[in-house]
Amino acid sequence: MEHELFIKEVRSGIYLLDEGHEATGYLVVGEEKACVIDTMNGWNDLCAAVRRLTDKPLVLVNTHGHPDHILGNIYFDKEIDHALISPRDRALAESFFETIPEVKEMCRKSGHNVPPFGDIREGDVIDLGGRTLEVFELAGHTDGELLLLLREDRILFTGDGINHHLWLQLDGCLPMNEVLAELDRLMFLEEMADVILHGHARDFDDISLMGCLRNGIAELCEGRNENDEPYNWFGGTDLQHHFRCPEDKHYQQDDHVICYRKENLPK
Template sequence: MEEKVELFIKQLTPDVYMMDEGHMACGYIVVGTEKVCVIDTMNGYNDVKKVVREITDKPIVVVNTHGHGDHIFGNVYFEEAYLNPDDFDLAEESINMPEFANACKDSGMKMPPFKPIKEGDVINLGGKTLEVYNLPGHTAGGIVLLLKEERILFTGDSVNHHLWMMLKHSLSLAEYAKSVDRILFLKDKADRLLHGHTAGFDDISLLTCLRDGVQEILDGKTENDKDFKWSGGTCRQHNFKVLEGKEYSQTDEYVIYYKP
């Protein structure tokens, strides 16, 4: 891709690196003794493979948490990537967006094939294992990955500070609530989480705080909600609260955007 956006690399632990592409999207690098995993490749403005090669020469496994362009476009620098099949159609729609399709044509690059990944799969990197769990809601094929040894949960956009649930491919809030309830046991297996648009670690309590916020909407406690205008029209926004005394990567508002 010709356009360049600055990529900020931050080492979070001895084996986990965060990539922040112009504060637009985040991806992660997890290094094991045998392999390295890239979780989300962001917008494609930067050669993520080159970044990985500056850290290690181990074989690379690429996993996309869901099919939106700002998490998969950097796949163009790799030979293959894993994605939940429930997001294959969404990924294809993202890839066919004229701006990205034309950029690929102009640069002579193309997206590699997707390989399926699903709940129950385990990625063994050697001394580091990533367990895959489905979390549909933001998209139908959203997944989260638990780095078991370091008690870190990678959530993509399925759990974050600004949950977008008003998109065409988003499920209902009721369906999302059931999805979160099903994986709530992960709060006992992880201490911190890393999502797709962050400045660093969030306490794992963000998972339950977000779930509580969704329940407030489902229960009709929306008297303070406001309209939010975005490129797809107008939706509603609901602020939810986080816990006092816990560490979060941002201190601004925490919001769920949803269909009216």
């Protein structure tokens, strides 16, 4: 199947949900509740898949408002009162549910509706019973991008905010110097987690990916982009900057790139 859902238990009670190798969500099961982190493109009934893994009450968090992280929310309308998202990304997420034609057809075929959004902010803590997810805000990829720290397992869920192929060329992405300031504000998280699970992963990445990405953005802010190449994507042509990661750490891929618009660089 082209959009098959692949499920892998990466640690006891923590599941990676890979939808057709296009986007990744997660399920974290605690003693009392379970949390779904991102719902991908809605190609599969994700709620039914989750219910085969746990019968605990569900909390649903969207790390940001892009379609490939929220469209599967529709399958949870009978299980949750609302999906949690940063208020800074709420309008963005709602706009996609209103403007993507396939959403109405998905709802009609499945008999589900889009659940409303509720707010979640930095400093909030989701207590699942024996496992807690602490919320941090990392504006950059979107204005309301969220990170979730699973303290007990030392895992940082990063959506698209920290990954191997960071898109900063989209409308709504922050200027490069502001992204750097946001990352610098949160670099203490490297001491609180061992690994990263991002929104397009198939396995863990070492937490040092965070610092490597930060250094790549610093290079751009310093004007060290003379060897950067064009980056062609569905929105046009922009630029891509390769950044380095240590060879003695575990990363799920070898290529590390920041995509950006030249006008977003410091003047």
